[in-house]
Amino acid sequence: MVEEEERRKYSLAILIILLILCWPAALIYYFTRPKVKAKPMRTCLGCGMQIPVDYAVCPHCGKKVERALPSP
Numbered sequence: 001m002v003e004e005e006e007r008r009k010y011s012l013a014i015l016i017i018l019l020i021l022c023w024p025a026a027l028i029y030y031f032t033r034p035k036v037k038a039k040p041m042r043t044c045l046g047c048g049m050q051i052p053v054d055y056a057v058c059p060h061c062g063k064k065v066e067r068a069l070p071s072p
């Protein structure tokens, strides 16, 4: 009976250690993950590059692009 309790404590300790080890990893992952912003993009007619829809001028070739109409 005592042995079983010891084993239970041991597995609980392992669980706690794993949690403690996982937290920094999760935090590091959270802060280093690539920030993917779902910004609407459009293709420039002048150079074919992807540019944000709120750009009035293409940052790659300088061609004026029509602003997309604000979504209703």
Ligand SMILES: [Zn+2]
Binding pocket: 044, 045, 046, 047, 048, 049, 058, 059, 060, 061, 062, 063
């Ligand atoms: Zn362009």
